[in-house]
Amino acid sequence: MSEIILRTEHLCKNFGGLKATDNVSLEFERGKVHAILGPNGAGKTTLINLLSGELLPSSGRILFKGYDITDARPEKVSRIGIGRSFQKTNILPGFSCLQNCWIGAQSCLLTSMRFFRPAKHLREVHRRADRALQICGLSSKRNQIASTMSYGEQRQLEIAMMLATEPELLLLDEPLAGMGSEESQQVTALLKELAKEQTLILIEHDMDAVFSLADRITVMVDGAELETGDVEQIRNSKAVQDAYLGHQEDAA
């Protein structure tokens, strides 16, 4: 069994009386794609927000490579190597593609409190931004203003911005949300490419994508972990079918 890169211990988050995250203890292995499934309101995004520091847990611990990052704020989490993308497209709309990635890439500097030399003279920043655009297939759009791109391209840019920080662990919050099937296939291919070298924690509604991408799957219901296992195990699990897959088929 390979190294555990991220671990949560009895993680809880309460919003008033609502237990959005209920005693979640998970282990994420380095180099694997770990998907988190669950119906709407199962607390998937809350969990990602806890991991990325956007929210602070009510109790429990988060350990990244053995270090306690429970109380770390988003900027700290990003600095130590955990990148995240957002479910709602969260880019800098008036900036070009390159400029969007630039801000991520600039985090390779010890500090951006640098006032004198023009930023465009920084070679390492260029390299990172270019690489992120290339991986996401946006090299040809580098000078296009982000708000004028198609929705699918904006979603790709969302991922490119995160990649520009060169994270060790990627938290992806519904990267396929709201996409048409063609765009969705493109991004799935991109995620497959990333999965070759990176560790991914993936929240996704799209079942086909999850089953084709994930090494391990955790199913959540009402903020709590229902079951964790590999793809076959989850596909055949009675509890999961009752809680989630069953509902979906009823709905359909």
Add this chain to the structure above:
Amino acid sequence: MHTVTRPIIIFLCICLVLLLLFPAVGGPFYTELVTKIMILSIFTISLDLLIGFTGLVSFGHAAFFGIGAYLLAILFNEVEHINYWWSLTLTLSLTGLAALVIGWLSIRTSGIYFIMLTLAFAQMCFYFFFESPHFGGDDGIFLANKPEIKFGTHQLIDLENEHHYYYFVLAWLVGVYLFLSMILRAPFGHVLIAIKANEQRVRALGYSTPHYKLVSFVIAGTIAGLAGFLEAAHTSFVTPAYLGWHESGMAIMMVILGGMGTLFGPVIGTFIVVLLQDFLPNFTEHWKLIMGGIIIGVVLFLPNGIAGLIYSISNRFTSSQKEHGREHV
């Protein structure tokens, strides 16, 4: 994100040449007036760093202008034989310190609360000077003796000579403009501009955004203090009105009218507002109505201010040039 294109650079150079030549033809009254406008422009440019680039709408920026002015007056009246450069250094550091304290407390909030907090702090400063008899109270304070600007033993600037001071202030204006353009092109500026666009995302990319906002606030406050310092040395008189919310409001108006987020826009805005205030009363006593109408017109029809208009004209220039280029190819 505005980039300064070649037509804009040419435009700015023409403006600079006009400003350099102006005292030769302008006469003493208008040379004085343009000096005053350039000092105010330094103030509004610094506010543009906050409003136009960092996304912090400060409604108390005049506090730093006033603090800078009062510091010069106090230093010159209380400390014997103080040298101009020493008083400048002290004024800028103390204004920067004031901006650090006010900024540190204010940037914890955002939106309407930030506006209210900066306004409240500025009003506190206003009433402090308004109600201290030692600093002249509501009458303001005169400088007992005119500062002498020397370099070594050589007198560099004669403050009685309006041409001297005109060029001195113009040099500061150009210096501040170049300084701010430099930091905005540097990594620091990129982060500021991104914070204005989407602060949450910038945090998620690994930046401690409050620090960047605070540094921006301190830089802007210090430059505003510089403007106040230059103004006090110019008029030899400081009044609490310098710190009032009316001044802060006027500055915001000049920034928006001229075009925020462009640096040169606020300078144009300042020129237009002050010159209108000067010219319009000659025609009618209801000039404030006309002034209001002009401002409403600009905001409605030129959402990016006058600088926005200049940008769209210059873009037309560059795109037609490109088409020419293609024809040649």
